[in-house]
Amino acid sequence: MHSLIDFSALTKDEREDLFTLASSIKARPGDYNGALHGKIMGTLFYEPSTRTRLSFETAMLRLGGGTIGFADPNASSVSKGESLRDTVKIVAGYADITVIRSPVEGAAFAASLYSDAPVINAGDGAHLHPTQTMMDIFTIRERFGKVDGLTIGICGDLKNGRTVHSLIRALSEYENVRYVLISTPELSVPQYILDCIAGRDVRFASSLEESIGELDVLYMTRIQRERFASEEQYEKEAHVYVLDRAKLDRAKDSMIILHPLPKVDEISPEVDDDPRALYFEQAKNGLYVRMALVMRLVQAGRAPVGRYECGERYCPNPRCVTNHERALPVLVENGVCRYCDTKV
Numbered sequence: 376m377h378s379l380i381d382f383s384a385l386t387k388d389e390r391e392d393l394f395t396l397a398s399s400i401k402a403r404p405g406d407y408n409g410a411l412h413g414k415i416m417g418t419l420f421y422e423p424s425t426r427t428r429l430s431f432e433t434a435m436l437r438l439g440g441g442t443i444g445f446a447d448p449n450a451s452s453v454s455k456g457e458s459l460r461d462t463v464k465i466v467a468g469y470a471d472i473t474v475i476r477s478p479v480e481g482a483a484f485a486a487s488l489y490s491d492a493p494v495i496n497a498g499d500g501a502h503l504h505p506t507q508t509m510m511d512i513f514t515i516r517e518r519f520g521k522v523d524g525l526t527i528g529i530c531g532d533l534k535n536g537r538t539v540h541s542l543i544r545a546l547s548e549y550e551n552v553r554y555v556l557i558s559t560p561e562l563s564v565p566q567y568i569l570d571c572i573a574g575r576d577v578r579f580a581s582s583l584e585e586s587i588g589e590l591d592v593l594y595m596t597r598i599q600r601e602r603f604a605s606e607e608q609y610e611k612e613a614h615v616y617v618l619d620r621a622k623l624d625r626a627k628d629s630m631i632i633l634h635p636l637p638k639v640d641e642i643s644p645e646v647d648d649d650p651r652a653l654y655f656e657q658a659k660n661g662l663y664v665r666m667a668l669v670m671r672l673v674q675a676g677r678a679p680v681g682r683y684e685c686g687e688r689y690c691p692n693p694r695c696v697t698n699h700e701r702a703l704p705v706l707v708e709n710g711v712c713r714y715c716d717t718k719v
């Protein structure tokens with residue numbers, strides 16, 4: 376493992392190793408002080424973030440390393456028109472590992488092509504968010520001791536939520552997971568994600584109230600306002616699914632509620648005090664899984680950068696990095712764009 380772009384690309388052994396290490400860091404954090412002494416993390420955040428950036432930076436500081444980077448691209452040379460490729464190459468010269476978040480789909484994968492330092496995808500547009508998935512699955516495992524056989528409901532913006540896409544894909548690596556996908560027709564899961572769970576036990580639902588009783592895990596999500604074309608379209612979809620006390624009364628006592636956060640109004644404040652609400656614990660777990668991941672990637676070290684022939688623009692997805700950056704190679708696998716998973 377040289378970079379983390381997509382959680383479901385990890386082998387079972389790599390996943391197990393990361394979760395075991397994260398558990399041991401959580402149990403005895405002091406043992407890992409100074410594990411990455413003298414190492415530097417570069418954080419390139421082209422999109423807003425609170426938890427993800429702060430937890431990555433905290434992870435590196437707790438391991439004894441340091442951090443450089445930006446939280447606002449307008450305060451960097453990006454505002455002068457510098458390409459992703461140049462920025463990434465420069466930062467790889469300064470830092471031992473790069474964490475990148477971008478509104479553009481496939482940006483982290485593109486960065487990994489040009490960086491000899493390991494790259495972590497901290498969210499690429501509406502595409503994927505693999506480290507969020509690590510903390511989601513870590514939290515499920517901590518509570519149930521397993522992922523296999525659970526019924527997992529995912530509710531809200533299944534179209535634009537990158538945490539949803541990463542999670543659905545990753546859960547397909549486990550046995551007999553039942554998916555209950557709860558959304559309006561407009562915000563249902565994109566086809567390329569459904570393709571990953573073809574043949575699985577999947578139920579599409581429109582009512583949270585009617586579905587909640589069968590769930591072991593309820594994963595609530597925010598309607599992704601920033602991905603809508605207009606405020607009017609957002610308002611049509613907002614406030615449809617709200618988890619409140621009355622709905623929670625229909626859930627199993629053993630069910631857990633997860634949310635990648637930030638939450639807006641999809642969970643009523645009174646739910647925070649319910650013992651089933653695990654989202655603050657889940658956010659805390661983000662620190663331990665990121666410490667584990669950063670340790671493993673920095674220990675694995677640098678890898679040589681390939682040489683690529685650059686080609687014409689080819690991807691029909693306007694949000695794909697190949698339509699935003701010059702000088703990216705044409706990479707199509709099984710008729711699918713390697714950067715953003717769109718059919719070509």
Ligand code: NCD
Binds near residue numbers: 427498597637
């Ligand atoms: C998520 C994201 O950025 O995709 N936030 C996070 O990293 N915890 C979820 C969201 O913004 O709704």
